Amino acid sequence: MGEIPASIQFLHDTEIGLGAWSWGDRVVWNYGKGYSDADIEQGFRIALENGVHFVDTAEIYGNGRSERLLGQFIKNTDQPVIVATKFFPLPWRLTQKSVVQALKASLERLGREQVDLYQIHWPSPLVPIERYVDGLAAAHRIGLARAVGVSNYNKNQMQRACTTLAKYDIPLASNQVEYHLLNRNAEKNGLLARCQELGIRLIAYSPLAMGLLTGKYSQENPPPGVRGGRYAGMLKEIQPLTRLLTNIGQEHGSKSAAQVALNWLICKGALPIPGAKNVHQAEINAGAAGWRLTPAQVQALDEASDKLSPER
Ligand SMILES: NC(=O)c1ccc[n+]([C@@H]2O[C@H](COP(=O)([O-])OP(=O)(O)OC[C@H]3O[C@@H](n4cnc5c(N)ncnc54)[C@H](OP(=O)(O)O)[C@@H]3O)[C@@H](O)[C@H]2O)c1
Numbered sequence: 001m002g003e004i005p006a007s008i009q010f011l012h013d014t015e016i017g018l019g020a021w022s023w024g025d026r027v028v029w030n031y032g033k034g035y036s037d038a039d040i041e042q043g044f045r046i047a048l049e050n051g052v053h054f055v056d057t058a059e060i061y062g063n064g065r066s067e068r069l070l071g072q073f074i075k076n077t078d079q080p081v082i083v084a085t086k087f088f089p090l091p092w093r094l095t096q097k098s099v100v101q102a103l104k105a106s107l108e109r110l111g112r113e114q115v116d117l118y119q120i121h122w123p124s125p126l127v128p129i130e131r132y133v134d135g136l137a138a139a140h141r142i143g144l145a146r147a148v149g150v151s152n153y154n155k156n157q158m159q160r161a162c163t164t165l166a167k168y169d170i171p172l173a174s175n176q177v178e179y180h181l182l183n184r185n186a187e188k189n190g191l192l193a194r195c196q197e198l199g200i201r202l203i204a205y206s207p208l209a210m211g212l213l214t215g216k217y218s219q220e221n222p223p224p225g226v227r228g229g230r231y232a233g234m235l236k237e238i239q240p241l242t243r244l245l246t247n248i249g250q251e252h253g254s255k256s257a258a259q260v261a262l263n264w265l266i267c268k269g270a271l272p273i274p275g276a277k278n279v280h281q282a283e284i285n286a287g288a289a290g291w292r293l294t295p296a297q298v299q300a301l302d303e304a305s306d307k308l309s310p311e312r
Helices: 006-012 037-049 061-075 097-110 129-141 155-166 191-198 225-234 239-251 257-268 279-286 295-306
Strands: 017-019 054-056 082-087 115-120 145-151 172-178 201-205
Touching (some): 006 172, 037 279, 082 097, 115 129, 115 172, 129 145, 145 155, 155 172, 155 191, 191 201, 239 257, 257 279
Parallel strands (some): 054 082, 115 145, 172 201
């Protein structure tokens, strides 16, 4: 493990976070149906009470609504909240200045003067890596971002981000990528290992495979909407894995399949940020931290996931 600069130690001290994509998003998560703002806020509060202080949002989630809700919830609590948000590479954002401008708008919605982590959401097909990263450096220099990171960057793109930030003596704090038992690309293509060598925190998004690893979905009960289409072909095949998650949970005093799936990521050295729509989900997910699977259990899960065909 590379030496961790003190300025980004807070990320390495964070075992688990809370994802806020569903807070306001109708397209994928059906916001407005089945869960209310009050449900989300109660989930947020129970997460804080259970030691989860890191919340990941983005300017595009619910077209700004997720950031606004988070800002509102923060006003209603005395607990410390570590806020991570993201810049989206919209096609007309061609300059490094657009990064600081977008962050100022996010800060306005969040009701904050600084975010703890500002991330480039995706690499842009139009703008070189270096230009947006120069924008991140500017945001950090003027105090609007305590730390800076990227998301969905491969090893090469991440290296370019690191090299650019090194010119300003700023560490790359994190790379947020999809990582869970049904998608282990980060592990298999060496990205996780490279992050660990460089002291970059790998943040695992969709750590429950958008709910599939909770074991609650099946062919008879597929997830609603877009997720149903994306995962329809996998629901039968993953049953042995979700059964194993449940069985391993029993060996740890009634931990749930979701908690085991999240703990597997913690054991791998990643920081999972499961989404939660209500108090029940947030409480379960918070209970995924503070304990560890045995190496044999991690290996058994690796083997069960290796038996699945790669994610389509
Ligand atoms: N950087 C990126 O490009 C990117 C992309 C995707 C996500 N993210 C981040 O990662 C976060 C998490 O990913 P995600 O929301 O895609 O997927 P996820 O965390 O794998 O799944 C979240 C969903 O699973 C269900 N769920 C969660 N906990 C549960 C529990 N304990 N029991 C039963 N059901 C539970 C809920 O949906 P239902 O109740 O409807 O099943 C919830 O909305 C996002 O909020 C976002 O912050 C980032």
